[in-house]
Amino acid sequence: MITNDQISNVLGSQDLGSARHQNLTRLAVSTLGSHWHVNDLPWDSLPLFPFPEKLSDRRLKSFVEFGKHAVKVQLAAEHVATTAARALLLRAEKDRLDYSVRRAIAAVLNDEASHVAVMTEMDARAEAQYPDIPLDMAASPLFAPFMDAIPSLHPGLTAMFMGAYEAMIAIRGYAEQASYGRPSILGEMAGHAAEDDGRHAKVMRLAAHEWLDRFRAGFADADARFQETRRVILDPIRHFWQLLMEHEFYLLHYDARHRDEWLKRARGDLALAERIMQLLGFSDAELAVADLRGLTEDAHRQLAAR
Ligand SMILES: [Fe+2]
Ligand SMILES: [Fe+2]
Secondary structure, three states: OOOHHHHHHHHOOOOOHHHHHHHHHHHHHHHHHOOOOHHHOOOOOOOOOOOOOOOOHHHHHHHHHHHHHHHHHHHHHHHHHHHHHHHHHHHHHHOOOOHHHHHHHHHHHHHHHHHHHHHHHHHHHHHHHOOOOOOOOOOOOOHHHHHHHHHHOOHHHHHHHHHHHHHHHHHHHHHHHHHOOOOOHHHHHHHHHHHHHHHHHHHHHHHHHHHHHHHHHOOOOHHHHHHHHHHHHHHHHHHHHHHHHHHHHHHOOOOHHHHHHHHHHHHHHHHHHHHHHHHOOOOHHHHHHHOHHHHHHHHHHHHHHO
């Protein structure tokens, strides 16, 4: 289970108010300072995947399938992150947001583009090394619909969703890396990316706050604000939350034996999403409309009935 400390580590624990710009500048500097790229990985001295020694052919096949699956999912996720960061940066320029916001998002975009290069290299090498173990896999139910929707989404919503998502993969990345018994390129990548994604999560939640502040300041009356928040933020969140719950099952290969693991992950996602919405100043009435807890329970019931 995800702990409150883990959540605070990746998302921060305070509203920050007027210190937001200072914080974003600091995050831009630390993100650029920690940047790494494809040539920093020890490609020639480590295996791609964390294989145990002395594998039977059958076990080798399932390890390679596991590795290829992880790489292809991660490559797709990096494309989503790059698309989101690029769209948000253009929007931040257009909206003339403070330079601290633009610097921090530009630093995230730089990282995500590097991640795409790394995962493309992993994908190419995995296919070249194991051409006789093909992988037939479906696409994520979340990634393409979310990526396609980005141009039409409110930037505050895109940044908030990416904040929760980056926080989730940062926490999982650490756990995953710790679970890989042997050194591998995949393990090294998981460690590096988990650190990056912790910074990305903070940038995204602070950037989301900048856009939400502007959005909220644009209404003279509270009812109009509530209705519009519902239309452009809360209803779309509900939609993508349902896809995220489905995506979690997809990551577990739609295997009903993994229901308990699904529930554990879904609860972790929920804790992160609730924290980020609370940090972003959503009211109780707004949180009740989003009702991510209810959606998570619905998804759990549907899963139990499959
Ligand atoms: Fe990334
Ligand atoms: Fe990231």
